[in-house]
Amino acid sequence: MSWPAVAKKDFRDAVQSRALWALVGVFVVVSTLMSYAYVELPDFFGGPTGPSVAGLIFFMAGSVSLFITLTAIVVCYKAIAGERELGSIKLLLALPHTRGEVLLGKVIGRAAVLAVAVAIGLGVGFGVGFALLGTIDVVSLVLFLIVTLLFTAVFAAIVVSLSATTGSTARATTLALGFFVVFELLWDFAPLAVVYVTNGFSLPQQMPDWVFLVSQLPPTSAYFSTLVAVLPDLASEAGAETGAGGIDAVYATPEIGIVVLAFWLVVPLAVGYYRFTSADL
Amino acid sequence: MAAIELTGLTKRFDDVVAVDDLDLTIEDGEIFGFLGPNGAGKSTTIDILLDFIRPTEGTATVVGHDAQAESLAVRQRIGVLPDAYHTYDRLTGRQHVEFVVESKATEAETDVDALLERVGILEAADRKSGGYSKGMRQRLVLAMALVGDPDLLILDEPSTGLDPNGAREMREIIQQENERGTTVFFSSHIMEQVEAICDRVAIINRGRLVAVDTVDGLRGSTEIGTTLHVSTAGVDEAALETVRGFDGVAGVSVDGERLRVTLSGGGPLKFEVLKALDGAGVSIEDFEIEESSLEDLFVRYTTDEQEVRA
Numbered sequence: 322m323s324w325p326a327v328a329k330k331d332f333r334d335a336v337q338s339r340a341l342w343a344l345v346g347v348f349v350v351v352s353t354l355m356s357y358a359y360v361e362l363p364d365f366f367g368g369p370t371g372p373s374v375a376g377l378i379f380f381m382a383g384s385v386s387l388f389i390t391l392t393a394i395v396v397c398y399k400a401i402a403g404e405r406e407l408g409s410i411k412l413l414l415a416l417p418h419t420r421g422e423v424l425l426g427k428v429i430g431r432a433a434v435l436a437v438a439v440a441i442g443l444g445v446g447f448g449v450g451f452a453l454l455g456t457i458d459v460v461s462l463v464l465f466l467i468v469t470l471l472f473t474a475v476f477a478a479i480v481v482s483l484s485a486t487t488g489s490t491a492r493a494t495t496l497a498l499g500f501f502v503v504f505e506l507l508w509d510f511a512p513l514a515v516v517y518v519t520n521g522f523s524l525p526q527q528m529p530d531w532v533f534l535v536s537q538l539p540p541t542s543a544y545f546s547t548l549v550a551v552l553p554d555l556a557s558e559a560g561a562e563t564g565a566g567g568i569d570a571v572y573a574t575p576e577i578g579i580v581v582l583a584f585w586l587v588v589p590l591a592v593g594y595y596r597f598t599s600a601d602l
Numbered sequence: 603m604a605a606i607e608l609t610g611l612t613k614r615f616d617d618v619v620a621v622d623d624l625d626l627t628i629e630d631g632e633i634f635g636f637l638g639p640n641g642a643g644k645s646t647t648i649d650i651l652l653d654f655i656r657p658t659e660g661t662a663t664v665v666g667h668d669a670q671a672e673s674l675a676v677r678q679r680i681g682v683l684p685d686a687y688h689t690y691d692r693l694t695g696r697q698h699v700e701f702v703v704e705s706k707a708t709e710a711e712t713d714v715d716a717l718l719e720r721v722g723i724l725e726a727a728d729r730k731s732g733g734y735s736k737g738m739r740q741r742l743v744l745a746m747a748l749v750g751d752p753d754l755l756i757l758d759e760p761s762t763g764l765d766p767n768g769a770r771e772m773r774e775i776i777q778q779e780n781e782r783g784t785t786v787f788f789s790s791h792i793m794e795q796v797e798a799i800c801d802r803v804a805i806i807n808r809g810r811l812v813a814v815d816t817v818d819g820l821r822g823s824t825e826i827g828t829t830l831h832v833s834t835a836g837v838d839e840a841a842l843e844t845v846r847g848f849d850g851v852a853g854v855s856v857d858g859e860r861l862r863v864t865l866s867g868g869g870p871l872k873f874e875v876l877k878a879l880d881g882a883g884v885s886i887e888d889f890e891i892e893e894s895s896l897e898d899l900f901v902r903y904t905t906d907e908q909e910v911r912a
Contacts, residue, residue, distance in 0.1 A: 326705045408687045408688040411685075411686070412688075415652055416705040601654070601656065
Protein backbone atom coordinates (compact mmCIF):
# COMPACT_ATOMS: atom_id res chain seq x y z
CA MET A 322 0.00 0.00 0.00
CA SER A 323 1.93 2.98 -1.22
CA TRP A 324 -0.88 5.40 -2.04
CA PRO A 325 -0.25 7.62 1.00
CA ALA A 326 3.15 8.59 -0.45
CA VAL A 327 1.47 9.51 -3.75
CA ALA A 328 -1.32 11.40 -1.97
CA LYS A 329 1.17 13.38 0.13
CA LYS A 330 3.31 14.26 -2.88
CA ASP A 331 0.24 15.27 -4.84
CA PHE A 332 -1.17 17.37 -2.02
CA ARG A 333 2.11 19.26 -1.66
CA ASP A 334 2.11 19.89 -5.40
CA ALA A 335 -1.52 20.78 -6.08
CA VAL A 336 -1.99 22.95 -2.99
CA GLN A 337 0.40 25.44 -4.61
CA SER A 338 -1.86 25.99 -7.62
CA ARG A 339 -2.44 29.73 -8.10
CA ALA A 340 -5.72 29.15 -9.93
CA LEU A 341 -6.98 27.25 -6.87
CA TRP A 342 -6.28 30.14 -4.51
CA ALA A 343 -7.75 32.64 -6.92
CA LEU A 344 -10.99 30.62 -6.88
CA VAL A 345 -10.86 30.37 -3.09
CA GLY A 346 -10.48 34.16 -2.94
CA VAL A 347 -13.51 34.65 -5.16
CA PHE A 348 -15.55 32.16 -3.15
CA VAL A 349 -14.64 33.79 0.16
CA VAL A 350 -15.88 37.12 -1.17
CA VAL A 351 -19.03 35.63 -2.69
CA SER A 352 -19.95 33.51 0.35
CA THR A 353 -19.39 36.47 2.66
CA LEU A 354 -21.58 38.71 0.53
CA MET A 355 -24.26 36.01 0.33
CA SER A 356 -24.25 35.50 4.09
CA TYR A 357 -24.49 39.21 4.62
CA ALA A 358 -27.28 39.60 2.10
CA TYR A 359 -29.22 36.66 3.50
CA VAL A 360 -29.14 37.94 7.09
CA GLU A 361 -29.33 41.67 6.52
CA LEU A 362 -31.76 41.77 3.61
CA PRO A 363 -34.45 39.29 4.74
CA ASP A 364 -37.07 40.88 2.51
CA PHE A 365 -35.18 39.74 -0.55
CA PHE A 366 -33.53 36.52 0.55
CA GLY A 367 -34.72 35.48 3.99
CA GLY A 368 -37.90 33.64 3.11
CA PRO A 369 -41.24 33.91 4.93
CA THR A 370 -39.96 33.12 8.43
CA GLY A 371 -36.98 35.45 8.39
CA PRO A 372 -33.30 34.53 8.53
CA SER A 373 -32.46 31.22 10.21
CA VAL A 374 -29.58 28.75 10.41
CA ALA A 375 -31.54 26.30 8.23
CA GLY A 376 -32.26 28.98 5.67
CA LEU A 377 -28.63 30.08 5.57
CA ILE A 378 -27.34 26.55 4.99
CA PHE A 379 -29.71 25.80 2.10
CA PHE A 380 -29.33 29.31 0.72
CA MET A 381 -25.57 28.70 0.47
CA ALA A 382 -25.72 25.12 -0.78
CA GLY A 383 -26.16 26.07 -4.43
CA SER A 384 -23.15 28.35 -4.62
CA VAL A 385 -21.10 25.89 -2.55
CA SER A 386 -21.72 23.11 -5.07
CA LEU A 387 -20.91 25.39 -7.99
CA PHE A 388 -17.67 26.44 -6.29
CA ILE A 389 -16.74 22.83 -5.60
CA THR A 390 -17.40 21.63 -9.14
CA LEU A 391 -15.43 24.45 -10.73
CA THR A 392 -12.53 24.16 -8.27
CA ALA A 393 -12.43 20.38 -8.65
CA ILE A 394 -12.15 20.77 -12.41
CA VAL A 395 -9.33 23.31 -12.08
CA VAL A 396 -7.43 21.29 -9.48
CA CYS A 397 -7.97 17.80 -10.91
CA TYR A 398 -8.27 17.82 -14.70
CA LYS A 399 -4.53 17.46 -15.22
CA ALA A 400 -3.98 15.08 -12.29
CA ILE A 401 -2.97 12.14 -14.46
CA ALA A 402 -3.20 13.33 -18.07
CA GLY A 403 -0.87 16.21 -17.21
CA GLU A 404 1.74 13.91 -15.71
CA ARG A 405 1.53 11.68 -18.75
CA GLU A 406 1.81 14.56 -21.19
CA LEU A 407 4.78 16.17 -19.40
CA GLY A 408 6.55 12.93 -18.50
CA SER A 409 6.64 13.26 -14.71
CA ILE A 410 4.64 10.02 -14.63
CA LYS A 411 7.92 8.33 -15.56
CA LEU A 412 9.39 9.38 -12.23
CA LEU A 413 6.23 8.37 -10.42
CA LEU A 414 5.82 4.94 -12.01
CA ALA A 415 9.52 4.09 -11.92
CA LEU A 416 8.81 3.76 -8.19
CA PRO A 417 7.03 0.76 -6.71
CA HIS A 418 3.44 2.01 -7.08
CA THR A 419 0.76 0.13 -8.95
CA ARG A 420 -1.31 2.27 -11.28
CA GLY A 421 -4.30 1.65 -9.02
CA GLU A 422 -2.37 3.08 -6.07
CA VAL A 423 -1.41 6.09 -8.16
CA LEU A 424 -5.07 6.68 -9.05
CA LEU A 425 -6.18 6.29 -5.43
CA GLY A 426 -3.37 8.49 -4.11
CA LYS A 427 -4.22 11.15 -6.69
CA VAL A 428 -7.92 11.17 -5.78
CA ILE A 429 -7.18 11.41 -2.07
CA GLY A 430 -4.42 13.99 -2.45
CA ARG A 431 -6.49 16.23 -4.70
CA ALA A 432 -9.64 15.76 -2.60
CA ALA A 433 -7.63 16.85 0.46
CA VAL A 434 -6.51 20.01 -1.36
CA LEU A 435 -10.13 20.74 -2.27
CA ALA A 436 -11.23 20.04 1.29
CA VAL A 437 -8.82 22.68 2.58
CA ALA A 438 -10.11 25.17 0.00
CA VAL A 439 -13.76 24.38 0.83
CA ALA A 440 -13.10 24.58 4.57
CA ILE A 441 -11.54 28.02 4.19
CA GLY A 442 -14.27 29.30 1.88
CA LEU A 443 -17.12 27.98 4.01
CA GLY A 444 -15.39 28.86 7.27
CA VAL A 445 -15.28 32.54 6.33
CA GLY A 446 -18.70 32.66 4.67
CA PHE A 447 -20.57 30.84 7.45
CA GLY A 448 -18.49 32.55 10.10
CA VAL A 449 -19.82 35.89 8.93
CA GLY A 450 -23.33 34.49 8.55
CA PHE A 451 -23.49 33.00 12.03
CA ALA A 452 -21.92 36.06 13.58
CA LEU A 453 -24.63 38.23 12.00
CA LEU A 454 -27.38 35.78 12.93
CA GLY A 455 -26.12 35.58 16.48
CA THR A 456 -26.91 31.84 16.70
CA ILE A 457 -25.14 28.68 15.67
CA ASP A 458 -26.28 25.07 15.24
CA VAL A 459 -23.14 22.98 15.60
CA VAL A 460 -24.65 19.56 14.87
CA SER A 461 -26.33 20.70 11.67
CA LEU A 462 -23.24 22.54 10.57
CA VAL A 463 -21.05 19.48 11.12
CA LEU A 464 -23.50 17.28 9.18
CA PHE A 465 -23.55 19.85 6.39
CA LEU A 466 -19.77 19.88 6.32
CA ILE A 467 -19.56 16.08 6.21
CA VAL A 468 -21.97 15.85 3.28
CA THR A 469 -20.18 18.70 1.53
CA LEU A 470 -16.77 17.08 1.95
CA LEU A 471 -18.19 13.78 0.71
CA PHE A 472 -19.49 15.58 -2.36
CA THR A 473 -16.07 17.20 -2.78
CA ALA A 474 -14.38 13.80 -2.72
CA VAL A 475 -16.89 12.42 -5.23
CA PHE A 476 -16.29 15.27 -7.65
CA ALA A 477 -12.52 14.96 -7.24
CA ALA A 478 -12.86 11.24 -8.05
CA ILE A 479 -14.90 12.05 -11.17
CA VAL A 480 -12.45 14.58 -12.57
CA VAL A 481 -9.31 12.59 -11.66
CA SER A 482 -10.87 9.50 -13.24
CA LEU A 483 -11.63 11.42 -16.44
CA SER A 484 -8.01 12.57 -16.38
CA ALA A 485 -6.87 8.96 -16.02
CA THR A 486 -8.53 7.95 -19.28
CA THR A 487 -6.18 9.98 -21.49
CA GLY A 488 -2.59 11.08 -21.97
CA SER A 489 -3.55 14.44 -23.42
CA THR A 490 -4.42 17.45 -21.27
CA ALA A 491 -6.42 18.91 -24.15
CA ARG A 492 -8.66 15.85 -24.13
CA ALA A 493 -8.78 15.86 -20.32
CA THR A 494 -9.96 19.48 -20.42
CA THR A 495 -12.64 18.63 -22.96
CA LEU A 496 -13.83 15.69 -20.86
CA ALA A 497 -13.99 17.68 -17.62
CA LEU A 498 -15.72 20.69 -19.17
CA GLY A 499 -17.99 18.41 -21.18
CA PHE A 500 -19.02 16.66 -17.98
CA PHE A 501 -19.77 20.01 -16.38
CA VAL A 502 -21.78 21.29 -19.34
CA VAL A 503 -23.80 18.10 -19.76
CA PHE A 504 -24.56 17.34 -16.12
CA GLU A 505 -24.61 20.80 -14.56
CA LEU A 506 -25.93 23.04 -17.31
CA LEU A 507 -27.94 21.00 -19.82
CA TRP A 508 -29.21 18.09 -17.78
CA ASP A 509 -32.36 19.70 -16.41
CA PHE A 510 -33.50 20.73 -19.87
CA ALA A 511 -33.09 17.37 -21.55
CA PRO A 512 -35.97 15.53 -19.80
CA LEU A 513 -38.15 18.62 -20.10
CA ALA A 514 -37.53 18.72 -23.81
CA VAL A 515 -38.35 15.02 -24.15
CA VAL A 516 -41.56 15.44 -22.18
CA TYR A 517 -42.47 18.56 -24.15
CA VAL A 518 -42.06 16.80 -27.47
CA THR A 519 -43.73 13.48 -26.50
CA ASN A 520 -46.66 15.40 -24.96
CA GLY A 521 -47.44 17.01 -28.28
CA PHE A 522 -45.35 20.17 -27.88
CA SER A 523 -46.79 21.26 -24.58
CA LEU A 524 -45.91 20.61 -20.96
CA PRO A 525 -48.29 18.40 -18.97
CA GLN A 526 -49.78 19.41 -15.62
CA GLN A 527 -47.96 16.60 -13.84
CA MET A 528 -44.44 15.56 -14.86
CA PRO A 529 -43.98 11.82 -15.42
CA ASP A 530 -42.28 10.07 -12.49
CA TRP A 531 -39.16 9.15 -14.45
CA VAL A 532 -38.30 12.82 -14.85
CA PHE A 533 -37.54 12.92 -11.15
CA LEU A 534 -35.20 9.96 -11.36
CA VAL A 535 -33.35 11.41 -14.35
CA SER A 536 -33.10 14.79 -12.68
CA GLN A 537 -31.38 13.19 -9.71
CA LEU A 538 -28.45 11.94 -11.74
CA PRO A 539 -26.17 15.04 -11.78
CA PRO A 540 -23.77 15.01 -8.80
CA THR A 541 -24.95 18.42 -7.59
CA SER A 542 -28.60 17.25 -7.53
CA ALA A 543 -27.48 14.20 -5.57
CA TYR A 544 -25.59 16.48 -3.19
CA PHE A 545 -28.68 18.59 -2.62
CA SER A 546 -30.89 15.52 -2.07
CA THR A 547 -28.36 14.07 0.34
CA LEU A 548 -28.42 17.31 2.33
CA VAL A 549 -32.22 17.08 2.52
CA ALA A 550 -31.95 13.44 3.60
CA VAL A 551 -29.37 14.15 6.29
CA LEU A 552 -30.92 17.39 7.55
CA PRO A 553 -34.69 16.75 7.11
CA ASP A 554 -35.85 19.19 9.79
CA LEU A 555 -33.74 22.02 8.48
CA ALA A 556 -34.82 21.26 4.96
CA SER A 557 -38.50 21.53 5.76
CA GLU A 558 -37.88 24.65 7.83
CA ALA A 559 -36.04 26.21 4.91
CA GLY A 560 -38.62 24.96 2.42
CA ALA A 561 -36.01 22.95 0.52
CA GLU A 562 -37.45 20.13 -1.56
CA THR A 563 -36.07 17.53 -3.90
CA GLY A 564 -39.16 17.25 -6.06
CA ALA A 565 -39.82 13.73 -4.78
CA GLY A 566 -43.11 14.73 -3.17
CA GLY A 567 -46.21 13.40 -4.86
CA ILE A 568 -44.39 10.53 -6.55
CA ASP A 569 -45.25 7.09 -5.34
CA ALA A 570 -42.11 5.05 -5.96
CA VAL A 571 -39.32 3.45 -3.92
CA TYR A 572 -36.77 5.80 -5.39
CA ALA A 573 -38.77 8.92 -4.66
CA THR A 574 -37.01 9.83 -1.45
CA PRO A 575 -34.16 12.23 -0.74
CA GLU A 576 -32.01 9.20 0.15
CA ILE A 577 -31.70 8.52 -3.58
CA GLY A 578 -29.03 11.23 -3.47
CA ILE A 579 -26.75 9.04 -1.35
CA VAL A 580 -27.07 6.20 -3.85
CA VAL A 581 -26.32 8.52 -6.75
CA LEU A 582 -23.25 9.94 -5.00
CA ALA A 583 -22.02 6.38 -4.41
CA PHE A 584 -22.58 5.69 -8.11
CA TRP A 585 -20.48 8.73 -9.06
CA LEU A 586 -17.73 7.62 -6.70
CA VAL A 587 -17.51 4.06 -7.99
CA VAL A 588 -18.27 4.12 -11.72
CA PRO A 589 -15.85 6.84 -12.91
CA LEU A 590 -13.09 5.31 -10.77
CA ALA A 591 -13.71 1.91 -12.32
CA VAL A 592 -13.58 3.34 -15.84
CA GLY A 593 -10.51 5.46 -15.08
CA TYR A 594 -8.76 2.50 -13.46
CA TYR A 595 -9.46 0.24 -16.41
CA ARG A 596 -8.25 2.78 -18.98
CA PHE A 597 -5.18 3.78 -16.99
CA THR A 598 -3.97 0.28 -16.14
CA SER A 599 -4.31 -0.93 -19.72
CA ALA A 600 -2.61 2.09 -21.31
CA ASP A 601 0.86 2.22 -22.82
CA LEU A 602 2.34 5.35 -21.29
CA MET B 603 21.72 -14.71 -12.09
CA ALA B 604 21.06 -12.34 -14.96
CA ALA B 605 20.12 -8.78 -14.07
CA ILE B 606 18.11 -8.40 -17.26
CA GLU B 607 16.98 -11.09 -19.63
CA LEU B 608 15.06 -10.36 -22.80
CA THR B 609 13.59 -13.22 -24.79
CA GLY B 610 12.07 -12.61 -28.19
CA LEU B 611 10.96 -9.18 -27.04
CA THR B 612 8.80 -7.44 -29.63
CA LYS B 613 6.73 -4.30 -29.51
CA ARG B 614 4.52 -3.11 -32.33
CA PHE B 615 2.74 0.24 -32.37
CA ASP B 616 0.03 -0.01 -34.99
CA ASP B 617 2.10 -0.73 -38.09
CA VAL B 618 5.50 0.28 -36.68
CA VAL B 619 7.78 -2.33 -35.16
CA ALA B 620 9.65 -0.44 -32.44
CA VAL B 621 11.41 -3.47 -30.97
CA ASP B 622 11.90 -6.54 -33.09
CA ASP B 623 12.57 -9.94 -31.52
CA LEU B 624 15.24 -8.85 -29.06
CA ASP B 625 17.26 -11.50 -27.19
CA LEU B 626 19.69 -10.07 -24.67
CA THR B 627 21.18 -11.05 -21.32
CA ILE B 628 22.86 -8.61 -18.97
CA GLU B 629 24.80 -10.33 -16.21
CA ASP B 630 24.91 -9.28 -12.59
CA GLY B 631 27.60 -6.71 -11.89
CA GLU B 632 28.09 -5.50 -15.45
CA ILE B 633 28.11 -1.98 -16.79
CA PHE B 634 26.21 -2.48 -19.99
CA GLY B 635 25.86 0.12 -22.70
CA PHE B 636 22.79 0.10 -24.92
CA LEU B 637 23.56 2.01 -28.07
CA GLY B 638 21.59 3.14 -31.03
CA PRO B 639 20.58 6.21 -32.98
CA ASN B 640 17.52 8.15 -31.88
CA GLY B 641 14.37 6.17 -32.54
CA ALA B 642 16.20 2.84 -32.63
CA GLY B 643 14.04 1.32 -29.89
CA LYS B 644 16.19 1.97 -26.83
CA SER B 645 13.59 3.85 -24.86
CA THR B 646 10.83 1.46 -25.90
CA THR B 647 12.88 -1.43 -24.53
CA ILE B 648 13.49 0.43 -21.26
CA ASP B 649 9.79 1.34 -21.05
CA ILE B 650 8.97 -2.37 -21.23
CA LEU B 651 11.45 -3.14 -18.43
CA LEU B 652 9.56 -0.63 -16.27
CA ASP B 653 6.10 -1.80 -17.41
CA PHE B 654 5.28 1.64 -18.83
CA ILE B 655 4.37 -0.25 -21.98
CA ARG B 656 3.56 -3.91 -22.57
CA PRO B 657 5.35 -6.09 -25.10
CA THR B 658 3.46 -7.47 -28.08
CA GLU B 659 5.45 -10.70 -27.87
CA GLY B 660 8.25 -12.14 -25.79
CA THR B 661 9.24 -11.58 -22.19
CA ALA B 662 11.52 -9.40 -20.12
CA THR B 663 12.89 -10.51 -16.76
CA VAL B 664 14.48 -7.91 -14.50
CA VAL B 665 16.37 -8.77 -11.27
CA GLY B 666 14.72 -12.18 -11.39
CA HIS B 667 11.14 -10.98 -11.77
CA ASP B 668 8.87 -10.79 -14.78
CA ALA B 669 8.84 -7.14 -15.85
CA GLN B 670 5.09 -7.16 -16.47
CA ALA B 671 3.54 -9.60 -13.99
CA GLU B 672 5.86 -8.69 -11.10
CA SER B 673 6.63 -5.10 -11.95
CA LEU B 674 6.24 -3.90 -8.37
CA ALA B 675 8.98 -6.23 -7.14
CA VAL B 676 11.17 -5.09 -10.04
CA ARG B 677 10.67 -1.40 -9.31
CA GLN B 678 11.32 -1.93 -5.61
CA ARG B 679 14.83 -3.10 -6.36
CA ILE B 680 15.96 -0.84 -9.18
CA GLY B 681 16.80 2.83 -9.61
CA VAL B 682 15.74 4.63 -12.77
CA LEU B 683 16.79 7.76 -14.60
CA PRO B 684 14.23 7.90 -17.40
CA ASP B 685 14.38 9.73 -20.69
CA ALA B 686 12.15 12.74 -21.42
CA TYR B 687 10.92 12.97 -17.85
CA HIS B 688 9.68 16.09 -16.15
CA THR B 689 10.16 16.99 -12.49
CA TYR B 690 7.42 18.45 -10.30
CA ASP B 691 8.03 22.17 -10.77
CA ARG B 692 6.35 23.17 -7.53
CA LEU B 693 8.22 20.71 -5.32
CA THR B 694 11.74 21.21 -4.00
CA GLY B 695 14.64 18.90 -4.74
CA ARG B 696 14.48 17.57 -1.20
CA GLN B 697 10.76 16.83 -1.51
CA HIS B 698 11.45 14.81 -4.65
CA VAL B 699 13.98 12.62 -2.88
CA GLU B 700 11.75 12.29 0.18
CA PHE B 701 8.96 11.11 -2.08
CA VAL B 702 11.17 8.33 -3.40
CA VAL B 703 12.21 7.34 0.13
CA GLU B 704 8.55 7.14 1.17
CA SER B 705 7.53 5.31 -1.99
CA LYS B 706 10.20 2.65 -1.64
CA ALA B 707 9.74 2.47 2.14
CA THR B 708 13.40 1.49 2.38
CA GLU B 709 14.31 -0.34 5.54
CA ALA B 710 17.66 1.34 6.03
CA GLU B 711 17.53 5.02 6.90
CA THR B 712 18.23 7.14 3.82
CA ASP B 713 20.42 10.20 4.31
CA VAL B 714 18.71 12.60 1.90
CA ASP B 715 21.29 15.36 2.44
CA ALA B 716 24.18 12.98 1.71
CA LEU B 717 22.53 11.90 -1.55
CA LEU B 718 21.93 15.46 -2.68
CA GLU B 719 25.51 16.32 -1.74
CA ARG B 720 26.80 13.39 -3.75
CA VAL B 721 25.10 14.55 -6.93
CA GLY B 722 26.14 18.13 -6.23
CA ILE B 723 22.84 19.94 -5.65
CA LEU B 724 22.67 20.11 -1.86
CA GLU B 725 22.80 23.92 -1.86
CA ALA B 726 19.71 23.97 -4.12
CA ALA B 727 17.86 21.28 -2.12
CA ASP B 728 15.17 23.59 -0.77
CA ARG B 729 14.48 25.42 -3.99
CA LYS B 730 11.64 24.40 -6.27
CA SER B 731 12.75 22.20 -9.14
CA GLY B 732 10.92 24.46 -11.59
CA GLY B 733 13.84 26.85 -11.23
CA TYR B 734 16.51 24.20 -11.80
CA SER B 735 18.63 24.05 -14.93
CA LYS B 736 18.43 20.95 -17.11
CA GLY B 737 21.68 19.70 -15.63
CA MET B 738 20.47 20.19 -12.06
CA ARG B 739 17.29 18.27 -12.82
CA GLN B 740 19.37 15.46 -14.25
CA ARG B 741 21.41 15.38 -11.04
CA LEU B 742 18.25 15.42 -8.95
CA VAL B 743 16.75 12.48 -10.80
CA LEU B 744 20.05 10.61 -10.44
CA ALA B 745 19.82 11.17 -6.68
CA MET B 746 16.28 9.79 -6.79
CA ALA B 747 17.54 6.74 -8.68
CA LEU B 748 20.20 6.07 -6.03
CA VAL B 749 17.75 5.94 -3.10
CA GLY B 750 17.79 2.60 -1.32
CA ASP B 751 20.98 1.20 -2.90
CA PRO B 752 19.28 -0.48 -5.88
CA ASP B 753 20.58 -3.76 -7.31
CA LEU B 754 20.21 -2.41 -10.83
CA LEU B 755 20.41 1.09 -12.23
CA ILE B 756 18.59 1.77 -15.50
CA LEU B 757 19.77 5.05 -16.97
CA ASP B 758 18.24 6.34 -20.19
CA GLU B 759 20.62 8.85 -21.83
CA PRO B 760 22.13 9.82 -18.47
CA SER B 761 24.38 12.62 -19.67
CA THR B 762 21.57 14.60 -21.35
CA GLY B 763 21.81 18.23 -20.32
CA LEU B 764 25.08 17.83 -18.45
CA ASP B 765 28.19 19.84 -19.23
CA PRO B 766 31.45 17.88 -19.69
CA ASN B 767 32.20 18.21 -16.00
CA GLY B 768 28.77 16.98 -15.06
CA ALA B 769 29.08 14.08 -17.48
CA ARG B 770 32.38 13.09 -15.85
CA GLU B 771 30.80 13.22 -12.38
CA MET B 772 27.94 11.09 -13.67
CA ARG B 773 30.46 8.52 -14.93
CA GLU B 774 32.25 8.51 -11.59
CA ILE B 775 29.02 7.89 -9.72
CA ILE B 776 28.11 5.09 -12.12
CA GLN B 777 31.50 3.47 -11.52
CA GLN B 778 31.30 3.87 -7.74
CA GLU B 779 27.87 2.24 -7.72
CA ASN B 780 29.16 -0.54 -9.91
CA GLU B 781 32.05 -1.19 -7.55
CA ARG B 782 29.50 -1.67 -4.77
CA GLY B 783 27.95 -4.44 -6.81
CA THR B 784 25.22 -2.58 -8.67
CA THR B 785 24.53 -3.62 -12.24
CA VAL B 786 24.27 -0.65 -14.56
CA PHE B 787 22.28 -0.68 -17.78
CA PHE B 788 22.36 2.55 -19.68
CA SER B 789 21.38 3.74 -23.09
CA SER B 790 23.14 6.37 -25.09
CA HIS B 791 23.70 7.67 -28.55
CA ILE B 792 26.98 9.28 -27.42
CA MET B 793 29.84 6.84 -27.89
CA GLU B 794 32.55 8.47 -25.87
CA GLN B 795 31.23 7.74 -22.40
CA VAL B 796 30.09 4.27 -23.32
CA GLU B 797 33.57 3.43 -24.49
CA ALA B 798 35.07 4.76 -21.28
CA ILE B 799 33.10 2.73 -18.76
CA CYS B 800 31.22 -0.15 -20.33
CA ASP B 801 32.09 -3.79 -19.87
CA ARG B 802 29.89 -4.76 -22.78
CA VAL B 803 27.74 -2.97 -25.30
CA ALA B 804 24.81 -3.82 -27.49
CA ILE B 805 24.05 -1.88 -30.63
CA ILE B 806 20.43 -1.64 -31.65
CA ASN B 807 19.11 -0.20 -34.86
CA ARG B 808 15.54 -0.03 -36.13
CA GLY B 809 14.42 -2.21 -33.28
CA ARG B 810 16.92 -4.96 -34.03
CA LEU B 811 20.01 -6.02 -32.19
CA VAL B 812 22.94 -5.69 -34.59
CA ALA B 813 25.84 -6.45 -32.23
CA VAL B 814 26.53 -7.47 -28.64
CA ASP B 815 30.12 -7.66 -27.46
CA THR B 816 32.87 -6.03 -25.44
CA VAL B 817 34.25 -2.82 -26.90
CA ASP B 818 37.49 -4.62 -27.87
CA GLY B 819 35.56 -7.53 -29.24
CA LEU B 820 33.55 -5.24 -31.48
CA ARG B 821 36.74 -3.67 -32.78
CA GLY B 822 38.24 -7.07 -33.53
CA SER B 823 35.17 -8.33 -35.29
CA THR B 824 35.25 -5.72 -38.03
CA GLU B 825 38.00 -5.14 -40.53
CA ILE B 826 38.37 -1.50 -39.61
CA GLY B 827 40.17 -2.26 -36.37
CA THR B 828 43.30 -0.15 -36.22
CA THR B 829 45.11 1.84 -38.84
CA LEU B 830 48.86 2.34 -38.65
CA HIS B 831 50.37 5.32 -40.42
CA VAL B 832 54.17 5.12 -40.85
CA SER B 833 56.42 7.84 -42.26
CA THR B 834 59.58 6.33 -43.71
CA ALA B 835 62.67 7.40 -45.61
CA GLY B 836 61.60 5.01 -48.37
CA VAL B 837 60.06 1.52 -48.65
CA ASP B 838 60.94 -1.33 -50.96
CA GLU B 839 58.66 -4.04 -52.25
CA ALA B 840 60.30 -6.73 -50.07
CA ALA B 841 59.46 -4.88 -46.90
CA LEU B 842 55.87 -4.50 -48.07
CA GLU B 843 55.65 -8.24 -48.76
CA THR B 844 56.84 -8.95 -45.20
CA VAL B 845 54.12 -6.74 -43.78
CA ARG B 846 51.44 -8.22 -46.04
CA GLY B 847 52.47 -11.65 -44.76
CA PHE B 848 51.22 -10.98 -41.22
CA ASP B 849 48.07 -12.67 -40.16
CA GLY B 850 45.74 -9.85 -39.25
CA VAL B 851 46.96 -7.25 -41.70
CA ALA B 852 44.00 -6.40 -43.85
CA GLY B 853 45.63 -4.04 -46.25
CA VAL B 854 48.80 -2.10 -47.04
CA SER B 855 49.03 0.97 -49.20
CA VAL B 856 51.91 3.29 -50.02
CA ASP B 857 51.64 6.97 -50.73
CA GLY B 858 55.11 8.17 -51.61
CA GLU B 859 57.07 7.57 -48.44
CA ARG B 860 54.07 7.15 -46.22
CA LEU B 861 52.80 3.71 -45.45
CA ARG B 862 49.26 2.93 -44.40
CA VAL B 863 48.62 -0.47 -42.79
CA THR B 864 45.14 -1.57 -41.83
CA LEU B 865 44.92 -4.12 -39.04
CA SER B 866 41.82 -6.12 -38.31
CA GLY B 867 42.55 -6.44 -34.60
CA GLY B 868 44.12 -4.47 -31.79
CA GLY B 869 46.75 -5.79 -29.43
CA PRO B 870 50.49 -6.27 -30.05
CA LEU B 871 50.19 -6.76 -33.83
CA LYS B 872 50.94 -3.12 -34.60
CA PHE B 873 54.29 -3.35 -32.78
CA GLU B 874 55.19 -6.55 -34.58
CA VAL B 875 54.53 -4.81 -37.88
CA LEU B 876 56.76 -1.90 -36.85
CA LYS B 877 59.51 -4.30 -35.75
CA ALA B 878 59.30 -6.19 -39.02
CA LEU B 879 59.62 -2.98 -41.02
CA ASP B 880 62.64 -2.01 -38.97
CA GLY B 881 64.08 -5.49 -39.46
CA ALA B 882 63.58 -5.19 -43.23
CA GLY B 883 65.82 -2.15 -43.21
CA VAL B 884 63.11 0.49 -43.46
CA SER B 885 64.02 3.64 -41.59
CA ILE B 886 60.98 4.75 -39.61
CA GLU B 887 60.79 8.49 -39.07
CA ASP B 888 57.48 8.67 -37.35
CA PHE B 889 54.33 6.64 -36.85
CA GLU B 890 50.79 7.15 -35.74
CA ILE B 891 48.20 4.67 -34.54
CA GLU B 892 44.57 5.41 -35.31
CA GLU B 893 42.32 3.16 -33.32
CA SER B 894 38.82 3.00 -34.62
CA SER B 895 36.53 4.44 -31.99
CA LEU B 896 33.27 2.92 -31.02
CA GLU B 897 31.80 5.85 -32.87
CA ASP B 898 33.18 4.49 -36.15
CA LEU B 899 31.91 1.04 -35.36
CA PHE B 900 28.55 2.41 -34.42
CA VAL B 901 28.23 4.41 -37.62
CA ARG B 902 29.31 1.38 -39.54
CA TYR B 903 26.84 -0.97 -37.91
CA THR B 904 23.89 1.35 -38.05
CA THR B 905 24.41 2.73 -41.55
CA ASP B 906 25.20 -0.66 -43.10
CA GLU B 907 22.03 -1.99 -41.65
CA GLN B 908 20.06 0.88 -43.09
CA GLU B 909 21.57 0.38 -46.52
CA VAL B 910 20.66 -3.27 -46.48
CA ARG B 911 17.08 -2.39 -45.66
CA ALA B 912 16.74 0.48 -48.08
